Amino acid sequence: MSAMNPGHVRIEGTLAIVGGGRMGEAIAAGLAASGVFEPASIVIAEPIAERREALTFAHGVRCVETAPEAAAEGDIVLLAVKPQVMDAVLAEVHDSVAERLVVSIAAGISSARIESGLPAGTAVVRVMPNTPALVREGMSVISGGSEATAEQVDLVREIFSVLGHAIVLDEHHQDAATAISGSGPAYVALIIDALARSGVMHGLPRHIAEELAVQTVAGTAALVERTGQHPEQIIDGVASPGGTTIAAIEALEAAGVRAAFNAAVTAAVDRAKELGS
Numbered sequence: 477m478s479a480m481n482p483g484h485v486r487i488e489g490t491l492a493i494v495g496g497g498r499m500g501e502a503i504a505a506g507l508a509a510s511g512v513f514e515p516a517s518i519v520i521a522e523p524i525a526e527r528r529e530a531l532t533f534a535h536g537v538r539c540v541e542t543a544p545e546a547a548a549e550g551d552i553v554l555l556a557v558k559p560q561v562m563d564a565v566l567a568e569v570h571d572s573v574a575e576r577l578v579v580s581i582a583a584g585i586s587s588a589r590i591e592s593g594l595p596a597g598t599a600v601v602r603v604m605p606n607t608p609a610l611v612r613e614g615m616s617v618i619s620g621g622s623e624a625t626a627e628q629v630d631l632v633r634e635i636f637s638v639l640g641h642a643i644v645l646d647e648h649h650q651d652a653a654t655a656i657s658g659s660g661p662a663y664v665a666l667i668i669d670a671l672a673r674s675g676v677m678h679g680l681p682r683h684i685a686e687e688l689a690v691q692t693v694a695g696t697a698a699l700v701e702r703t704g705q706h707p708e709q710i711i712d713g714v715a716s717p718g719g720t721t722i723a724a725i726e727a728l729e730a731a732g733v734r735a736a737f738n739a740a741v742t743a744a745v746d747r748a749k750e751l752g753s
């Protein structure tokens with residue numbers, strides 16, 4: 477099904493995406509723009525007509541109204557619907573996915589549960605991507621179900637690596653991955669917004685405050701990644717004795733920032749478990 481081209485994998489088959497929402501669009505856009513799939517080889521099932529038109533206009537992909545129509549065409553069927561509607565969607569596509577590789581990005585839904593809603597023997601790969609995939613800076617965590625071969629898991633990893641980083645992990649880590657990288661863009665955006673607002677409080681124009689916050693988050697992420705330093709070393713590198721940064725860090729610690737992040741991640745893990753049960 478696949479052959480290499482310069483830079484990344486190129487897939488000759490059809491990718492069916494069920495659900496043309498935020499993640500479905502982000503994945504379709506990245507794969508079409510990078511040439512992993514020809515835009516015409518991506519078909520999206522999306523119930524809302526205006527949304528179908530917008531997706532075709534923006535990315536050159538084909539759109540159909542119902543999940544079975546798309547699934548019947550796909551060599552790979554990617555389920556990008558909310559966990560709450562997954563059971564209904566599995567029932568819809570059940571008779572169209574024989575011999576297909578089914579990929580689910582639904583938070584909290586195990587590959588075993590997807591398999592149980594599909595014909596026996598269907599290969600399922602579970603992925604937790606995140607929204608920076610839209611700008612190909614995503615983080616995707618990939619786990620094979622009981623019927624997926626190592627080659628199928630690796631094919632999915634290659635596809636998602638076009639949208640940023642992609643790693644394969646045992647499925648029992650998926651709820652933690654969901655809570656860190658799946659939901660994480662919301663936490664980081666909250667930090668950016670909080671920093672920018674604080675800048676406004678102290679007289680900076682909003683757009684300047686936001687630029688300072690955004691580039692500081694991006695630059696710090698690059699610094700951690702490229703130097704391999706422990707985050708504590710980065711903190712120590714900024715916090716000079718008796719200086720401004722140590723005063724700020726003490727205020728953050730006093731406000732319980734670490735405990736707040738721990739509580740947030742634990743809440744997300746608990747919710748992922750609830751959604752999956």
Ligand SMILES: NC(=O)c1ccc[n+]([C@@H]2O[C@H](COP(=O)([O-])OP(=O)(O)OC[C@H]3O[C@@H](n4cnc5c(N)ncnc54)[C@H](OP(=O)(O)O)[C@@H]3O)[C@@H](O)[C@H]2O)c1
Nearest residue numbers: 495496497498499521543556557558559581582583605606
């Ligand atoms: N957003 C994230 O950051 C993120 C990150 C990682 C994983 N995920 C996972 O990605 C999945 C999709 O999330 P999302 O944020 O993209 O949700 P979303 O924006 O609500 O997109 C879901 C799309 O699926 C459509 N849909 C619903 N039922 C359908 C059906 N029977 N057939 C075809 N399409 C149908 C919805 O249409 P209607 O609007 O008409 O219902 C909607 O356009 C979720 O399972 C989520 O857990 C999301």
